[in-house]
Amino acid sequence: MKTFRIGRDNPADNKLSAANPILEADLPKQAVFPLSQHIGAPAVPCVAKGDVVKVGTKIADAGGFVSAPIFSSVSGKVNKIDAIVDASGYRKPAIFIDVEGDEWEETIDRTDTLVKECDLDAKAIVEKIKNAGIVGMGGACFPCHVKLSPPPGSKPECVIVNAVECEPYLTADHQLMLEHPDEILVGVKLVMKAANVTKGYIGIENNKPDAIKLMTEKAAQYPDIEIVPLKVKYPQGGEKQLIDAVIRRQVPAPPALPVSVGAIIQNVGTMYAIYQAVQKNKPLFERIVTVTGKSLQNPSNFLARMGTPMSQLIDACGGLPEDTGKVIGGGPMMGKALMNTEVPICKGSSGVLIMNEKEAKRANPDPCIRCAKCVSACPMGLEPYLLATCSAKADWDRVEKEDITSCIECGSCQFTCPSHRPMLDMIRLGKSTVMGIIRSRNAK
Numbered sequence: 001m002k003t004f005r006i007g008r009d010n011p012a013d014n015k016l017s018a019a020n021p022i023l024e025a026d027l028p029k030q031a032v033f034p035l036s037q038h039i040g041a042p043a044v045p046c047v048a049k050g051d052v053v054k055v056g057t058k059i060a061d062a063g064g065f066v067s068a069p070i071f072s073s074v075s076g077k078v079n080k081i082d083a084i085v086d087a088s089g090y091r092k093p094a095i096f097i098d099v100e101g102d103e104w105e106e107t108i109d110r111t112d113t114l115v116k117e118c119d120l121d122a123k124a125i126v127e128k129i130k131n132a133g134i135v136g137m138g139g140a141c142f143p144c145h146v147k148l149s150p151p152p153g154s155k156p157e158c159v160i161v162n163a164v165e166c167e168p169y170l171t172a173d174h175q176l177m178l179e180h181p182d183e184i185l186v187g188v189k190l191v192m193k194a195a196n197v198t199k200g201y202i203g204i205e206n207n208k209p210d211a212i213k214l215m216t217e218k219a220a221q222y223p224d225i226e227i228v229p230l231k232v233k234y235p236q237g238g239e240k241q242l243i244d245a246v247i248r249r250q251v252p253a254p255p256a257l258p259v260s261v262g263a264i265i266q267n268v269g270t271m272y273a274i275y276q277a278v279q280k281n282k283p284l285f286e287r288i289v290t291v292t293g294k295s296l297q298n299p300s301n302f303l304a305r306m307g308t309p310m311s312q313l314i315d316a317c318g319g320l321p322e323d324t325g326k327v328i329g330g331g332p333m334m335g336k337a338l339m340n341t342e343v344p345i346c347k348g349s350s351g352v353l354i355m356n357e358k359e360a361k362r363a364n365p366d367p368c369i370r371c372a373k374c375v376s377a378c379p380m381g382l383e384p385y386l387l388a389t390c391s392a393k394a395d396w397d398r399v400e401k402e403d404i405t406s407c408i409e410c411g412s413c414q415f416t417c418p419s420h421r422p423m424l425d426m427i428r429l430g431k432s433t434v435m436g437i438i439r440s441r442n443a444k
Contacts, residue, residue, distance in 0.1 A: 001206060001227060001229060001230065001231040002065050002099045002229075002230050002231065002241075002245045002246065003230055003231040003233045003236065003245050004233070004236060004241035004242070004244040004245045004379060005244055006244075006378075006379055006380070006381050007183070007235075007317070007376070007377055007378050007379030007380070007381070007412060008233070008271060008376060008377055009049070009233070009234045009235070009243075009377050009410075009412040009415060009416060010233065010311060011150065011168050011234055011333060011415060012210065012276070013168055013207055013232075014168045014292075014294070014305075014327075015168075015169065015170075015171050015207070015299055016169065016171075016292050016293075016294070016296075016299040017169075017175075017290050017291075017292045017299035018171045018174060018175075018301055019170045019175075019210075020036040020171070020175065020299065020300055020301055020342060021121075021179070021301070022175055022176070022179055022288055022301045022302065022303050023172060023300055023301065023302050023303070023316075024302070025252055025302040025303060025304040025305065025308060025312070025313060025316065026312065026316070027074060027098055027099055027102060027305065027308075028074070028099060028100075028305070028307065028308045028312055028334045030079065030096060030097065030099060030308060031073060031074045031076075031096075031099060031305065031307030031308065031344070032084055032094050032096050032097075032307050032309070032344040033059060033060070033070055033072070033094055033095045033096075033097070033306060033344070034084060034086045034092045034093070034094045034344065034346060034367070035070065035072070035092065035093045035095070036086070036092050036093075036142040036372070037061055037068070037070060037135070037141060037306075037346045037347045038067065038068045038135040038143055038347060038348075039066065039135075039140060039141055039142045039143070039381050040063070040064060040065075040067045040143060040146075041062070041063035041064035041066060041067040042063050042092075042093065042332050043060035043062060043063055043067060043068065043069060043070045043100070043397045044060055044061050044062075044063050045059065045060050045081055045093075045095055045420035046058060046059065046060055046061050047078050047079055047082055048078065048081070048096065049059075049079065049081065049182040050077065050078060051077070051078045052074065052075075052076070052077050052078075052083060052093040053072040053074075053075060053077075053078065053097060054072065054075045054103045054104055054105050054396050055072060055074060055075050055102060055104040055105065055108075056072065056104055056105035056108050056282065056283055056285060056286065057071060057072045057105060058070070058071050058072075059071060059072050059078075059095050059097075060095065061387050062130075062133075063204055065146065065148055065206070066143060067143060067358045068130075068133045068134070068135050068143045068347075069131070069133040070095075070133060070306075071133055071283040071284065071306075072097060072285065072286035072307075072326075072401050073305035073306045073307055073308075074097055074099045074102070074155075074305060074307065075099070075100060075103040075104070076097050076098045076099045076101070077097065077098050077100060077103055078096070078097055079092070079096040079097060079098045079159060080096045081093065081095050081096070082094060084344070085340070085343065086343060086344070087329040087330075087336065087338060087341055087343050087346065087348075087349070088155045088336070089187075089336070089338075089339050089373075090400060092414030096360070099305070103215070103355065104220045104314050107281050108280065108281050108282045109279075109280040109281055109282070110280075111113065112280075114182050114183065114186070115186070115279040116164075116186055118156070118190060118193070118278060118279065120278070121348070121350055122194045122195070122196055123433060125190055125193060125194040125278055126145050126148045126149065127145075127300075128193050128277055128278050129145050129194070129274055129277055129278065130142050130144075130145035130209075131146065131272075132277035132278075132282070132283040132284055133252070133283050133284045133347075133425050134270065134277055134283070134284050135306060135347050135348070136235065136267055136270055136348075137267045137268075137269035137270045137273060137287060137348065137350070138162055138350065139348050139350055140266035140332060140348070141260075141347055141348040142200050144266065144270060144274065147259075147264055147265075147266070148191070148194050148195055148264070148353045149440065150259045150264075151257075151259075152211060154257070154259040154260060155259075156195045156196070156197050156262060156263065156264045157197055157199070157262030157263070157267065158197050158199040158200065158204060158247065158261075158263055158264070159191050159192050159195055159197055159199075159200045159201070159265075160187060160200075160201045160202075160242060160243060160246050160247070160263050160264070160265050160266075161184075161188055161200065161201065161202040161203065161265075161266055161268050161271055162203060162237055162239065162265055162266065162267045162268060163177060163202050163203060163204045163215075163267075164203055164204065164205050164230060164236045164242060165205070165208070165237065166205060166232075166233070166235055167232075167234075167235075167236040167237065167264050167330070167331030167332075167333055167334060167335075167350070167351075168331055168332055168333065169292045169293075169331055169351065169353050170289040170290045170292075170331050170350055170351045171289065171301060171348055172245075172269070172287075172289060172290045172291075172301050172351065173267070173269055173286065173350075174208050174346070175213055175301045176238060176268060176269060176272060176288055177204070177211040177214065177268060177282060178210060178211055178214060178300045179207070180272055181214055181215050181218045182218060183272055183275045183276070184202075184268055184272050184275070185215075185218055185219060185221075185222055185225060185273045186239060186275050186279065187270075187271030187272055187273075187274045187275035187278075188200045188202065188222075188225055188271055189222065189225070190274055190275065190278050191266060191271065191274060191278075191313060191353055192224070192225075195264050195333055196345070197264070198224055199218070199224055199226075200222075200224060200225040200226070201218070201225070201226050201227075201228050201246050201247070202215060202225065202226070202227050202228065202336075202385065203228045203230050203236075203242050203245060203246050204227065204228070204229060204230065205229075205230045205231070205232045205233075205236060205322075206232060207232045210228050213236050213304055215227050216333055228245075228246050230245055230246075232245055233263075234333065234385065234410070234412065235333070235334075235379055235408065235410040238379060238381070238408045238410060239251075239257070239258055239265040240379075240380070240408070241259070241339070242265060243258055243261060243263045243265065247261075247263060248328075249261040249262070249263070253403055253405075253406050254405050256334065269287065269288065269350075272289075273304035274369050276280070278325050280297060284299070284306075284347060285305060286303060286305045286306060287303075287304065287306070287308050287345070287347065287349065287350060288301055288302065288304075288425045289301070289302050289304045289313065289349055290302075290309075290350065290352070291313045291314060291316075291317050291348065291351070291352045291354075292351065292353055292354070293321070293324075293353055293354030293355060293356070294313075294356055294359070295321035295323050295324070295354065295356045296317050296318060296321060296354050297317060297318025297319070298317045298318050299317060299320075300313075300316070300317050302316070303434065304345045304349075305345070306344070306345055306347065307344045307345065307348060308344060309341070309342045309343070309344055309345075310327075310329075310338070310341050310342070310343050310344070310345065310352050311342055311348075312343055313329075313351065313352060314354065315432060319360060320341070320354065321354060321356065322358045323357050323358075324354055324355070324356065324357070325355050325356055325357035325358070325359065325360025325361060326352055326355045326359075326360035327341055327346070327352065327353070327355070328351075328352070328353040328354075328355060329343065329349065329351075329360045330349075330350055330351055331350070331351055331353060331413075331440070332353060332355070333411040333415065334409060334410060334411055335353060337353070362420065362422075363420040364420065365419060365421045365422060366419040366420065366421075367419065368385055368389075368419055368421060369418065369419055370385075371418060372385075372415075373416045373417065373418065374412075374413035374416060374417055376416075377412040377413055377415070377416040378412060378413055379408070379412065380406045380407060380408060382403060382404075382406060382407060383402065384407075384413035384414075384423050384427060385413075385421075385423065386402060387399055387402055387404050387423075387427050387430060388404070388409065388413075388421065388422075388423040388424075388426040388427050388430075389426075390430065391404070391426040391427060391430030391433075396429060396430070396433055396434055399430045399431075399434055400434045400437070400438075403436055404427065404430050405431060405434060405438070407427055407431055407434060409424065409427070409428060409431070411423065413427075
């Protein structure tokens with residue numbers, strides 16, 4: 001069975017919410033929309049205090065080419081434009097809307113009728129994706145229209161759909177495939193047409209046999225789309241690892257992109273959003289979110305409107321357990337601890353993980369024993385112990401030379417370290433610092 005070749009790690013699955021149907025979350029009393037829900041320039045508000053909006057009304061324009069507009073997920077009145085602490089822990093500008101009913105824009109097709117045919121050309125498909133605010137929904141939140149507009153000299157050969165969901169605990173993508181396989185496949189065809197390629201792959205880890213079976217049956221109507229079962233191996237959902245696993249090509253170090261080896265990667269949730277945008281005129285204002293944890297009463301998968309506070313979803317699962325030690329936005333490997341549970345659901349909110357006190361407690365770090373387990377685990381072929389040590393010593397020239405920008409922040413090094421050293425923390429610090437230095441250098 002296929003998998004990537006460099007690195008190794010296997011954290012426990014803990015898919016507690018697997019096979020739990022997608023529940024429609026209640027509307028919030030107030031929805032909050034951070035203007036930075038994607039990689040690139042923040043969106044720019046196009047509404048003001050007192051404006052009345054509907055579900056699907058654009059409330060912020062893209063702030064540049066690498067940016068994406070934001071749409072209201074509720075109907076009501078704009079209360080204010082202020083700042084909120086988002087999942088990153090930093091205060092960011094946001095639009096606050098008081099909810100008054102659930103009135104949708106009339107242009108959105110709300111029927112369940114599957115629409116397969118599309119007469120739009122590639123350019124028009126990309127434009128609809130851009131105008132609908134679609135970004136990568138696997139967590140990176142890279143604007144989709146940018147991926148579908150490769151730089152000169154780059155020619156995509158295939159589309160690879162990331163349906164791996166290798167992050168422990170999360171099951172949103174799995175359940176999406178079980179409930180909306182046809183829409184996903186139409187979305188793949190739309191992206192293939194937009195990218196002008198004739199081959200599509202959907203990579204699914206084999207801990208989801210029901211999804212593999214169903215998607216394979218449905219894909220029989222599409223000879224140019226292949227379902228690729230993959231060995232369970234973390235972090236197979238990384239785009240470079242997925243490319244290696246599916247088509248056996250390795251993306252060079254940054255600034256090289258996946259398209260440099262002929263591949264365009266999109267998350268399976270993104271494919272569903274693209275189907276809705278192109279075929280149903282529905283902008284991106286809601287997504288599926290896993291809310292889970294070993295002490296949580298009812299781990300669940302929710303279809304949640306953007307702007308809904310995470311606390312509301314946690315309450316719908318039975319409330320915050322008494323032994324809660326930490327609340328994570330995302331999964332345990334790449335997610336980040338939240339400062340509070342009032343953080344709103346955004347385009348990149350794949351999950352909310354409630355860790356109990358035992359799980360959340362970090363062991364005291366010991367000195368490095370030079371075992372090199374972190375080196376063996378690293379899927380990018382780096383030396384995490386060296387990057388972490390040099391970052392801690394603020395040796396930015398050295399970490400840049402050692403290719404720290406290639407780190408995908410998967411957490412495999414820290415997970416496998418027998419000395420419990422906080423390597424990912426230090427590497428994240430080093431990587432962000434070096435990238436800032438590089439940006440400043442390029443701006444001169």
